[in-house]
Amino acid sequence: MEEMIKTTPAVFAVGDEYQIFVPVNISCLMWVKVGGETYYDDSNGILRSATDIHKVTVPMEALDEAGKYTLCLRPVAERKPYFSETGEVVEKEFPFYPVKGEKITAYEIADAHNTVGLVLDAYYKFRDEYGKADFLILNGDVPAHCDKGSDFDVVFKLIEGVTGGSIPVVFARGNHDTRGTTAEIFENYTPTYNGKTYFTTKLGNLWMIILDCGEDKADSNDEYGNTNCFSAFRKRETKFVEKVASEKEFEKGDITYKAVICHAPFTRKNNPPFDIEEETYKYWAKLLREEIKPDVMICGHTHKLSVDEVGGEKDAFGQPCTVVVGSEINFKEGKYAGSGFIFENGKIKVVFNDKEKILNTYDIK
Numbered sequence: 001m002e003e004m005i006k007t008t009p010a011v012f013a014v015g016d017e018y019q020i021f022v023p024v025n026i027s028c029l030m031w032v033k034v035g036g037e038t039y040y041d042d043s044n045g046i047l048r049s050a051t052d053i054h055k056v057t058v059p060m061e062a063l064d065e066a067g068k069y070t071l072c073l074r075p076v077a078e079r080k081p082y083f084s085e086t087g088e089v090v091e092k093e094f095p096f097y098p099v100k101g102e103k104i105t106a107y108e109i110a111d112a113h114n115t116v117g118l119v120l121d122a123y124y125k126f127r128d129e130y131g132k133a134d135f136l137i138l139n140g141d142v143p144a145h146c147d148k149g150s151d152f153d154v155v156f157k158l159i160e161g162v163t164g165g166s167i168p169v170v171f172a173r174g175n176h177d178t179r180g181t182t183a184e185i186f187e188n189y190t191p192t193y194n195g196k197t198y199f200t201t202k203l204g205n206l207w208m209i210i211l212d213c214g215e216d217k218a219d220s221n222d223e224y225g226n227t228n229c230f231s232a233f234r235k236r237e238t239k240f241v242e243k244v245a246s247e248k249e250f251e252k253g254d255i256t257y258k259a260v261i262c263h264a265p266f267t268r269k270n271n272p273p274f275d276i277e278e279e280t281y282k283y284w285a286k287l288l289r290e291e292i293k294p295d296v297m298i299c300g301h302t303h304k305l306s307v308d309e310v311g312g313e314k315d316a317f318g319q320p321c322t323v324v325v326g327s328e329i330n331f332k333e334g335k336y337a338g339s340g341f342i343f344e345n346g347k348i349k350v351v352f353n354d355k356e357k358i359l360n361t362y363d364i365k
């Protein structure tokens, strides 16, 4: 199995399901067995093989209950209209640890910009001090851009290093993820809900809304050469935020904490040419503040660690809660810092750290 798959599976939380992605080195068919049920990577009944990444969707409840899954792979020698030639099935079982209990530990990685070792070392330092994360937040700009299929590899190498395929991942798209010739197939490699990069999900008693600001400059900016329509994309996303605010799914069930996961800290005022969509972002902030009432907003993008309190100097558009920018990079100096979030006793502890030390901690009440 090891030589056939590029990395261990990535188990993404989306809505009430897990989307298990597995990048592969060979042409093969794939399915996953969970608690006596089989879930296939198929296209309307046809097992897929013309791909370098497989995707199998599993109900969250089923995998949480089973606590393990078996990845099954059948090599394809030649796919033909009749009598396709395929090999023997190879199987591997992975343990799976669902998020549960009163204490939840998450680790956020953002802005890795194609770097793996330095970034993983930051997580390992956090793990040494505070214990393993219950899930990973991969919060945008993980590849530097998307210009070839292998640009997606960094996403799966980081996930392998933190999760080994055994804990969930929450994924949000960053603005650099929208750039390059393969950006338009980003959704084939990363989780989406009905094809959309914004959605909600719930892990244990933590409910999350994942938002996507798209690019950070206007669609008309020369840098994009007429290839973007994010203004229309954000209008559709506004409808989604309105729907979440009115349907209030976060008031149902055993939810203790609510978090916003978004690459860009969109409640800040930016200088030109980044001063876009101010009315849109004010409206999103208002819906979050008045209806959704999150406990924390977890971001990246600025490459500078920061905890922005409500009403503070960075609060330009009416923050709904404390905004944390949890990544800092300086690759020239070989430095990367990430952040841990520990949800416990109704409070959230934020830990900033690099590969050598804990840099700072904050308590959000």
Ligand SMILES: [Fe+2]
Binding pocket: 140, 141, 174, 175, 176, 263, 300, 301, 302
């Ligand atoms: Fe960014």
